[in-house]
Amino acid sequence: MLLKSLEMINFRQYKGKQKIIFSTNKEKNVTVILGKNTSGKTTLIQAFNWALYGNANFDTKDFLLNLEIANQLKVNEEANVQVSIELIHNDIEYLIVRKQPYRRISNHIVKPNKSEITIQYKLPNGQTEFIKQHDIDDTINKILPEELSRYFFFDGERIGNLGKNDKQARQDLAKAVKTILGLTVLDNAISHLSGGYKNSVIGKLKRRIDAQGNEKLMELQKEIEDKYNQLEEYDKNISSIEDAIKGIEEIVKQKKDIILNNKETFELQKEINELELEINNLKEEKDKVVKNFNNDFCEKAPLFFMQSLMDSSIDALKSFSQMNDVVPYFSSQAIEYVIDTGKCICGREIAIGSEEYKYLVYLKSSCLPLQIENELKIFINNANNYKQRAKDFYNVMTERYEKFREYKYKIYDFMDRINNNKNKINFNQNLAAIQQEIENYETKLKHLGDELRKVQLDREILSRDIQSKEQEANYYAQANKNNLFIDLCIKYAEEVNITFQKYYKQRETEIRSKLQTKVNDIFSQMYHGKRKILIDESYKFFLKSPLVEDNLNVDADPSKGLETVMSFAFVSGIVDLAKEKITNEHIEFNTEPYPLVMDAPFSNADEEHVTRISKILPEIAEQVIMFIMHKDWKHAESVLSFKLDKMYELNKISETYTEIKEC
Amino acid sequence: MFDKNYQFRGKHGHYVNDMVEKYKIFKRVIDVYILAPIIGFHYDRKGEVDKSNDYTKTIMVEQLIKEQQLISFIYKCIKILLINKLSNEKSLEAVFIADEKNNENIYYSIFDSYVLGGVEILYEKLLEYIGDEDEIVDRIYEFIKEFEEFNEKPIDQEDLFKELNLLINSNKHK
Numbered sequence: 109m110l111l112k113s114l115e116m117i118n119f120r121q122y123k124g125k126q127k128i129i130f131s132t133n134k135e136k137n138v139t140v141i142l143g144k145n146t147s148g149k150t151t152l153i154q155a156f157n158w159a160l161y162g163n164a165n166f167d168t169k170d171f172l173l174n175l176e177i178a179n180q181l182k183v184n185e186e187a188n189v190q191v192s193i194e195l196i197h198n199d200i201e202y203l204i205v206r207k208q209p210y211r212r213i214s215n216h217i218v219k220p221n222k223s224e225i226t227i228q229y230k231l232p233n234g235q236t237e238f239i240k241q242h243d244i245d246d247t248i249n250k251i252l253p254e255e256l257s258r259y260f261f262f263d264g265e266r267i268g269n270l271g272k273n274d275k276q277a278r279q280d281l282a283k284a285v286k287t288i289l290g291l292t293v294l295d296n297a298i299s300h301l302s303g304g305y306k307n308s309v310i311g312k313l314k315r316r317i318d319a320q321g322n323e324k325l326m327e328l329q330k331e332i333e334d335k336y337n338q339l340e341e342y343d344k345n346i347s348s349i350e351d352a353i354k355g356i357e358e359i360v361k362q363k364k365d366i367i368l369n370n371k372e373t374f375e376l377q378k379e380i381n382e383l384e385l386e387i388n389n390l391k392e393e394k395d396k397v398v399k400n401f402n403n404d405f406c407e408k409a410p411l412f413f414m415q416s417l418m419d420s421s422i423d424a425l426k427s428f429s430q431m432n433d434v435v436p437y438f439s440s441q442a443i444e445y446v447i448d449t450g451k452c453i454c455g456r457e458i459a460i461g462s463e464e465y466k467y468l469v470y471l472k473s474s475c476l477p478l479q480i481e482n483e484l485k486i487f488i489n490n491a492n493n494y495k496q497r498a499k500d501f502y503n504v505m506t507e508r509y510e511k512f513r514e515y516k517y518k519i520y521d522f523m524d525r526i527n528n529n530k531n532k533i534n535f536n537q538n539l540a541a542i543q544q545e546i547e548n549y550e551t552k553l554k555h556l557g558d559e560l561r562k563v564q565l566d567r568e569i570l571s572r573d574i575q576s577k578e579q580e581a582n583y584y585a586q587a588n589k590n591n592l593f594i595d596l597c598i599k600y601a602e603e604v605n606i607t608f609q610k611y612y613k614q615r616e617t618e619i620r621s622k623l624q625t626k627v628n629d630i631f632s633q634m635y636h637g638k639r640k641i642l643i644d645e646s647y648k649f650f651l652k653s654p655l656v657e658d659n660l661n662v663d664a665d666p667s668k669g670l671e672t673v674m675s676f677a678f679v680s681g682i683v684d685l686a687k688e689k690i691t692n693e694h695i696e697f698n699t700e701p702y703p704l705v706m707d708a709p710f711s712n713a714d715e716e717h718v719t720r721i722s723k724i725l726p727e728i729a730e731q732v733i734m735f736i737m738h739k740d741w742k743h744a745e746s747v748l749s750f751k752l753d754k755m756y757e758l759n760k761i762s763e764t765y766t767e768i769k770e771c
Numbered sequence: 772m773f774d775k776n777y778q779f780r781g782k783h784g785h786y787v788n789d790m791v792e793k794y795k796i797f798k799r800v801i802d803v804y805i806l807a808p809i810i811g812f813h814y815d816r817k818g819e820v821d822k823s824n825d826y827t828k829t830i831m832v833e834q835l836i837k838e839q840q841l842i843s844f845i846y847k848c849i850k851i852l853l854i855n856k857l858s859n860e861k862s863l864e865a866v867f868i869a870d871e872k873n874n875e876n877i878y879y880s881i882f883d884s885y886v887l888g889g890v891e892i893l894y895e896k897l898l899e900y901i902g903d904e905d906e907i908v909d910r911i912y913e914f915i916k917e918f919e920e921f922n923e924k925p926i927d928q929e930d931l932f933k934e935l936n937l938l939i940n941s942n943k944h945k
Contacts, residue, residue: 409806412915417852425863427855428855480863480864487844487847491844494844
């Protein structure tokens with residue numbers, strides 16, 4: 109089976125008609141659908157389930173109609189939800205359409221009617237024909253039986269769990285093997301024959317033994333029945349203790365993960381410490397700069413600020429009366445000297461009272477008095493000096509200010525980074541408290557374990573007691589001829605039961621080892637090590653390194669990356685088994701291709717493993733359809749792009765409306 | 772002049788105290804006193820002595836005498852511009868020789884009101900509604916930048932100096 113397309117009309121957040129065409133190309137067999145969290149990736153898988161099998165498993169009571177459309181409906185108006193899947197199976201093209209009308213019956217209630225399904229297929233001559241209604245279930249069952257569909261459609265959480273070796277993973281694997289083997293019927297038969305005293309065939313037969321007239325036997329039968337009731341209580345008790353233990357173990361594991369993740373916290377904290385040190389240095393540097401900045405300001409600010417005042421006052425001085433008459437380089441003393449000697453510097457005689465003499469006297473009177481001259485001189489000298497001293501002030505201050513800003517913003521930046529780190533690790537801050545909680549839980553686990561062992565022991569004693577009482581009862585029963593036949597029936601039933609169990613065990617071992625082989629095939633391709641995955645009877649799996657002793661193998665390498673690789677090895681192993689199962693039962697030749705649809709396959713993987721898994725995925729299945737987040741696609745793109753044929757993006761417009769766009 | 776203790780009173784005392792003691796923008800009260808008249812004159816802000824309370828901040832005369840050269844220079848600059856503006860008789864004598872006739876007290880009291888006005892502006896520009904201490908640095912720089920832009924206005928000061936230097940040099944050889 110290959111998926112050709114999925115078309116949805118008003119299915120949940122996919123308002124209106126929206127369609128995705130999948131790659132059916134043999135070489136480029138990957139279709140990627142990008143979407144953020146809650147944009148509707150999971151809904152797409154549910155659309156497949158609903159179209160094929162009529163169930164969608166939504167929490168919201170299977171209300172599938174788009175809420176915007178539902179809200180617009182007027183009383184007695186109807187709207188349809190429809191999902192159509194085009195697929196190719198055994199070289200025949202099928203169109204499967206499931207439709208469900210919704211009607212508003214009052215202002216507050218929109219009610220779904222029964223959904224209807226039709227299947228069309230294309231004949232070799234190109235004509236299409238409908239499958240008859242009573243053949244529809246059978247047709248779908250041949251294409252992809254419902255119980256096997258979950259082994260082609262995986263969500264991220266399940267993928268993650270499969271690698272974890274916990275209860276859920278074991279149950280999932282056991283169920284897969286059981287389903288794929290078709291052992292469910294056998295399983296039911298076994299429990300029908302021997303499962304419990306009250307309802308099983310053997311139990312009922314035992315209760316039919318005639319004790320009439322035999323007081324001892326009657327007494328024994330009563331006793332046995334009581335003991336069986338007690339046994340049932342023990343079983344209930346054991347199961348609830350086991351559940352409690354598993355629950356607490358899960359909590360402890362989570363808490364321990366937090367402590368383990370503390371390695372990251374440690375790195376973050378280390379960076380915080382470094383940044384804090386750096387901030388202290390920067391603060392010191394900044395303080396120094398500010399100190400210099402302030403010192404300079406305090407000392408030189410007047411010189412700087414008075415520049416224009418100085419310029420204006422000197423400019424003003426020019427207009428003062430004496431300034432215009434002053435002869436440059438000519439002092440009153442020099443003139444006095446010429447007058448006194450009566451001879452000019454050119455040699456000419458200066459007679460008292462002459463024109464020359466009068467002019468010289470006038471010149472002398474224009475010259476500044478000595479005191480003022482000195483004052484002016486000092487003033488100008490000072491002005492020059494102050495000007496000089498203020499010269500670099502602005503540049504120096506600017507330089508210091510820029511340094512101050514640089515330090516300041518660096519400090520801000522570092523503080524931001526510290527806060528980011530702190531946010532990341534704040535939930536780990538209480539590690540001591542977590543450690544204490546773990547210890548408390550572990551004490552609780554120890555108590556529960558003791559209790560479990562005690563109850564199990566009691567049960568064993570009781571069980572042996574029942575056995576001996578039953579033997580005793582049997583002895584008394586033999587006395588009554590009526591009971592001989594019942595005894596024979598019991599023996600037959602027990603024999604059949606043992607045969608069933610033997611067969612069941614044998615088949616299960618076979619298929620488990622097949623699964624193990626397949627898982628290891630893929631595992632060795634993804635993980636280049638000599639290690640092997642071993643699956644035990646309870647579907648617990650171990651990594652076995654060839655050179656390590658068995659008792660050390662159990663805990664070998666619990667790293668997250670390896671966990672992811674293992675989970676994908678299991679996914680592909682299961683897909684292979686499921687394929688085999690369908691092709692063996694329904695198709696003569698077993699080359700039928702199958703899709704692998706995965707929702708958020710990389711949600712738990714790191715960058716390195718995303719690439720590693722991406723490499724192997726297109727090999728696992730003939731068609732790979734992935735719903736994936738942008739950030740994961742970034743890492744997968746380089747490896748998968750040459751296998752990529754179709755790509756879509758889920759554009760979440762609102763909580764009730766997502767649009768599919770082809771990229 | 773500048774030969775006895777000087778007191779900032781009332782609000783001016785508080786402003787000065789904030790600038791010197793609290794935020795350490797200036798090391799000494801006299802540093803404010805030196806800068807304030809320049810700022811007051813630039814913004815043409817004249818302040819009045821605040822007698823509303825008894826708070827005072829004093830500059831001792833010894834300090835004034837130590838800084839007299841710069842203070843007198845600033846005073847003279849302002850005085851030149853005041854004479855230029857107010858007086859009909861613009862003589863160098865009036866600038867450099869202080870006496871009753873030259874209305875020295877008038878110039879000084881105007882100078883003093885610029886001191887007070889300048890303190891007010893400094894306080895407003897640097898400290899009023901201040902946030903953290905880093906903001907003071909920002910404000911000081913803004914203030915400097917504002918003046919730098921003002922100073923950059925073309926004044927033909929090179930020529931001015933040349934001319935005045937000529938005058939000075941003329942007396943060098945006596």
